[in-house]
Amino acid sequence: MRSFWGMLVVALLLAQAACGPHADEIQAAVANSVARAANVGLPALVEAERQQGMAAIQASPDRETARAKLTQIEHDWAPVWTAWKALSATQGAWATALEHGGDKAAAALAVRDAFCRLRALPLAASYVPEAAGLLCPPGGS
Amino acid sequence: MSDLADTLDTAADAIGSSPLPGLPGAAIVSTIAALALRAGAAFARAGKDPVAEITRLHASDPLLAQVRTDWDAELAKLPEKLPT
Numbered sequence: 302m303r304s305f306w307g308m309l310v311v312a313l314l315l316a317q318a319a320c321g322p323h324a325d326e327i328q329a330a331v332a333n334s335v336a337r338a339a340n341v342g343l344p345a346l347v348e349a350e351r352q353q354g355m356a357a358i359q360a361s362p363d364r365e366t367a368r369a370k371l372t373q374i375e376h377d378w379a380p381v382w383t384a385w386k387a388l389s390a391t392q393g394a395w396a397t398a399l400e401h402g403g404d405k406a407a408a409a410l411a412v413r414d415a416f417c418r419l420r421a422l423p424l425a426a427s428y429v430p431e432a433a434g435l436l437c438p439p440g441g442s
Numbered sequence: 443m444s445d446l447a448d449t450l451d452t453a454a455d456a457i458g459s460s461p462l463p464g465l466p467g468a469a470i471v472s473t474i475a476a477l478a479l480r481a482g483a484a485f486a487r488a489g490k491d492p493v494a495e496i497t498r499l500h501a502s503d504p505l506l507a508q509v510r511t512d513w514d515a516e517l518a519k520l521p522e523k524l525p526t
Contacts, residue, residue, distance in 0.1 A: 339499060343502060347502070347509060354512075355513070363520050363521050363522060363523045371517075
């Protein structure tokens with residue numbers, strides 16, 4: 302009987318350790334939340350640029366005109382993909398810090414800044430939702 | 443955190459497979475404890491695994507390459523330049 306309750310106490314302590322507010326677990330959960338929010342927006346972002354390009358081509362009388370419009374569309378979207386790559390790089394650095402050690406706080410701040418810069422872009426804001434556990438200041442990072 | 447998840451799973455297996463005999467309600471308590479441990483293990487694994495989502499962040503490159511391919515296919519339907 303005593304050993305059963307002993308096992309139960311150990312079980313509950315282990316469960317508590319798994320669910321408790323351990324700093325690394327919170328960081329990992331927020332990292333996951335940020336990546337998930339960004340990934341929710343990715344297909345819509347890509348499709349929005351694709352549709353803009355297709356519409357521009359279909360409204361053009363020839364390839365030369367269409368290419369000029371596509372160049373402008375790519376120029377308009379370039380900040381979004383630059384911000385995306387920055388987010389991807391900082392997320393990778395954060396994951397490495399969480400898994401293998403490193404300056405986790407600095408990595409977390411870099412991810413926050415990159416995510417908030419992405420969401421501050423008008424083209425991206427409507428497609429990339431807020432990330433749970435991460436607040437962006439007004440106007441981006 | 444992976445070690446923690448494995449430990450919780452192992453503990454859940456132990457408790458779930460060997461409830462103490464002869465104790466009223468022991469099987470139910472063991473089942474509840476095992477479920478709690480499995481939930482803890484699942485949480486630990488989910489929290490540990492931002493890598494799966496982060497890996498998907500890199501999927502933008504092939505998606506954007508496909509957009510350019512689609513554009514090229516649509517461009518091919520147009521004349522190079524209208525005669526003036």
